[in-house]
Amino acid sequence: xxxxxxxxxxxxxxxxxxxxxxxxxxxxxxxxxxxxxxxxxxxxxxxxxxxxxxxxxxxxxxxxxxxxxxxxxxxxxxxxxxxxxxxxxxxxxxxxxxxxxxxxxxxxxxxxxxxxxxxxxxxxxxxxxxxxxxxxxxxxxxxxxxxxxxxxxxxxxxxxxxxxxxxxxxxxxxxxxxxxxxxxxxxxxxxxxxxxxxxxxxxxxxxxxxxxxxxxxxxxxxxxxxxxxxxxxxxxxxxxxxxxxxxxxxxxxxxxxxxxxxxxxxxxxxxxxxxxxxxxxxxxxxxxxxxxxxxxxxxxxxxxxxxxxxxxxxxxxxxxxxxxxxxx
Amino acid sequence: xxxxxxxxxxxxxxxxxxxxxxxxxxxxxxxxxxxxxxxxxxxxxxxxxxxxxxxxxxxxxxxxxxxxxxxxxxxxxxxxxxxxxxxxxxxxxxxxxxxxxxxxxxxxxxxxxxxxxxxxxxxxxxxxxxxxxxxxxxxxxxxxxxxxxxxxxxxxxxxxxxxxxxxxxxxxxxxxxxxxxxxxxxxxxxxxxxxxxxxxxxxxxxxxxxxxxxxxxxxxxxxxxxxxxxxxxxxxxxxxxxxxxxxxxxxxxxxxxxxxxxxxxxxxxxxxxxxxxxxxxxxxxxxxxxxxxxxxxxxxxxxxxxxxxxxxxxxxxxxxxxx
Numbered sequence: 001x002x003x004x005x006x007x008x009x010x011x012x013x014x015x016x017x018x019x020x021x022x023x024x025x026x027x028x029x030x031x032x033x034x035x036x037x038x039x040x041x042x043x044x045x046x047x048x049x050x051x052x053x054x055x056x057x058x059x060x061x062x063x064x065x066x067x068x069x070x071x072x073x074x075x076x077x078x079x080x081x082x083x084x085x086x087x088x089x090x091x092x093x094x095x096x097x098x099x100x101x102x103x104x105x106x107x108x109x110x111x112x113x114x115x116x117x118x119x120x121x122x123x124x125x126x127x128x129x130x131x132x133x134x135x136x137x138x139x140x141x142x143x144x145x146x147x148x149x150x151x152x153x154x155x156x157x158x159x160x161x162x163x164x165x166x167x168x169x170x171x172x173x174x175x176x177x178x179x180x181x182x183x184x185x186x187x188x189x190x191x192x193x194x195x196x197x198x199x200x201x202x203x204x205x206x207x208x209x210x211x212x213x214x215x216x217x218x219x220x221x222x223x224x225x226x227x228x229x230x231x232x233x234x235x236x237x238x239x240x241x242x243x244x245x246x247x248x249x250x251x252x253x254x255x256x257x258x259x260x261x262x263x264x265x266x267x268x269x270x271x272x273x274x275x276x277x278x279x280x281x282x283x284x285x286x287x288x289x290x291x292x293x294x295x296x297x298x299x300x301x302x303x304x305x306x307x308x309x310x311x312x313x314x315x316x317x318x319x320x321x322x323x324x325x326x327x328x
Numbered sequence: 329x330x331x332x333x334x335x336x337x338x339x340x341x342x343x344x345x346x347x348x349x350x351x352x353x354x355x356x357x358x359x360x361x362x363x364x365x366x367x368x369x370x371x372x373x374x375x376x377x378x379x380x381x382x383x384x385x386x387x388x389x390x391x392x393x394x395x396x397x398x399x400x401x402x403x404x405x406x407x408x409x410x411x412x413x414x415x416x417x418x419x420x421x422x423x424x425x426x427x428x429x430x431x432x433x434x435x436x437x438x439x440x441x442x443x444x445x446x447x448x449x450x451x452x453x454x455x456x457x458x459x460x461x462x463x464x465x466x467x468x469x470x471x472x473x474x475x476x477x478x479x480x481x482x483x484x485x486x487x488x489x490x491x492x493x494x495x496x497x498x499x500x501x502x503x504x505x506x507x508x509x510x511x512x513x514x515x516x517x518x519x520x521x522x523x524x525x526x527x528x529x530x531x532x533x534x535x536x537x538x539x540x541x542x543x544x545x546x547x548x549x550x551x552x553x554x555x556x557x558x559x560x561x562x563x564x565x566x567x568x569x570x571x572x573x574x575x576x577x578x579x580x581x582x583x584x585x586x587x588x589x590x591x592x593x594x595x596x597x598x599x600x601x602x603x604x605x606x607x608x609x610x611x612x613x614x615x616x617x618x619x620x621x622x623x624x625x626x627x628x629x630x631x632x633x634x635x636x637x638x639x640x641x642x643x644x645x646x647x648x649x650x651x
Contacts, residue, residue, distance in 0.1 A: 042515040157606050187378040188378075188544065188586040188587055189583060189586045189603055192600060192602065214515070214516050216590050217587065219590075220590045220595070221595070222588075244590050255516060258516055258520035259516050259520070260545045260546055260548060260550075261545050261591060262545055262584065262587055262589055270527075272524045272527065273520040273523055275520050276520065277521070279487065279518065280515075
């Protein structure tokens with residue numbers, strides 16, 4: 001079966017004061033129907049940019065797709081007209097944003113905002129769209145959906161707002177749902193509810209989910225495959241369980257071990273956390289012909305500083321972009 | 329056994345609210361409602377809970393940054409809440425605060441060294457030379473370079489700013505440091521650096537931390553004892569191993585089961601306990617247990633009488649009728 005979405009050698013450039021920087025540098029991946037794919041990395045690594053590129057929402061005049069292809073259902077989205085992209089957005093690909101408070105319109109009720117999507121994309125009448133909006137609120141388990149549909153965003157709790165966002169994103173039954181850090185602003189118990197909801201909805205509608213996050217725990221729980229991004233490049237790609245058990249890229253390794261996890265065999269002793277020293281390089285250092293992680297890496301050798309690592313392929317499609325991947 | 333440094337008893341913080349009173353009657357929101365806990369010298373007590381549970385308010389009250397309604401906060405057998413004027417200023421030297429957001433908690437118009445120096449200027453009577461050498465020492469202790477002293481906050485990264493915040497908290501050699509979500513605004517890799525630094529400083533200076541966080545992974549790593557708060561009340565209080573391996577309160581169990589984990593055996597073992605709905609309205613609190621409306625095992629009496637925090641074995645305290 002052909003993949004639902006295929007991204008090939010995508011390069012996205014941002015124009016900054018220091019010149020043109022490749023925020024996404026030669027990224028390729030595929031997404032199959034009904035699958036959850038996760039993007040992981042620190043802030044400033046290009047996770048959200050990838051999502052915006054898929055939606056055709058790159059910042060105007062600043063960002064552009066420099067080369068590469070995004071094929072969705074055999075259609076290249078990088079060549080699509082703005083009108084066509086408008087059709088695709090919401091209908092076929094939709095997105096849940098990080099901050100439900102700032103991404104909902106404060107002066108319209110939740111019901112109106114969901115109904116607007118339906119009227120714009122599916123040409124429903126006002127009444128029909130409202131009825132569907134209530135139905136959707138029910139589907140995302142908001143209690144008393146009829147009454148809550150006429151609530152404004154400020155009258156809802158953080159978890160409910162995020163549910164309303166999900167309802168809006170699912171209104172036209174998209175084939176791909178992009179969730180950009182959907183739970184970072186929420187409490188853990190609410191996060192668990194949202195994850196549960198997303199998994200259920202995926203099962204019911206068969207939509208593929210792209211989950212953008214920095215939480216390895218969330219990835220392990222939700223996704224089948226993951227892409228670790230670093231400084232605009234793919235660091236590692238492959239099945240989630242396999243990568244967590246045996247990361248082949250030092251950055252992946254660092255990301256997993258630098259977070260204190262709740263483990264099953266807890267002991268009195270608490271060793272120091274493994275640090276990944278330093279921070280993500282700034283945009284002007286992106287795109288150089290060397291390993292961009294080298295300055296923070298403990299396995300670094302001269303080769304890493306001299307040239308960009310090539311892809312190394314391991315079993316089950318695990319790919320790591322590191323000169324020392326075999327030794328890890 | 330080390331001595332008890334901080335002993336909080338029956339602490340209550342309430343805020344006046346506009347709605348709900350009627351006829352000129354005042355109505356109050358009890359953000360922190362009659363909580364008691366103690367922290368031993370050189371140890372870390374974490375207060376965990378969801379947003380709105382009152383954990384930050386409790387910490388602010390201990391530091392005298394909001395005023396408490398009733399209760400006592402004993403620091404070294406001295407009631408902090410009764411201090412006034414010069415006495416209070418002296419006490420402030422002993423309790424310092426590390427704030428959540430390193431971007432808004434540093435004055436953008438001051439240079440790094442004068443930010444770190446500020447508590448010394450305000451609270452101590454040290455000479456200028458002494459202050460300068462203390463600041464230099466602190467910069468080294470938190471891993472900043474001496475040439476960075478004259479920079480402004482915007483020239484630092486998030487992790488470095490949090491290091492400045494930590495240096496500032498250490499300046500007066502406090503006995504108790506309150507860390508209010510010190511890493512939640514930072515990237516995961518930087519988080520590890522700051523957590524390691526906090527633990528190193530604790531070892532080196534024998535510091536006592538009151539650690540506020542909602543991230544249970546971080547709490548597990550940092551604390552010796554943990555108090556779980558829900559709607560202004562402590563519902564469970566235990567040492568680290570006990571709380572994480574055998575949580576007893578249904579809220580704690582739900583909270584722990586909600587944390588996503590990379591450990592596959594842990595994931596298979598833990599069955600996610602979903603707690604539906606939202607917390608009750610903090611102004612019109614229900615009569616019985618505050619968790620009763622979301623609790624998976626609630627009985628009739630739970631919505632009638634409020635459970636007290638009862639002591640079980642090994643200092644494990646739980647507020648639930650059904651334990």
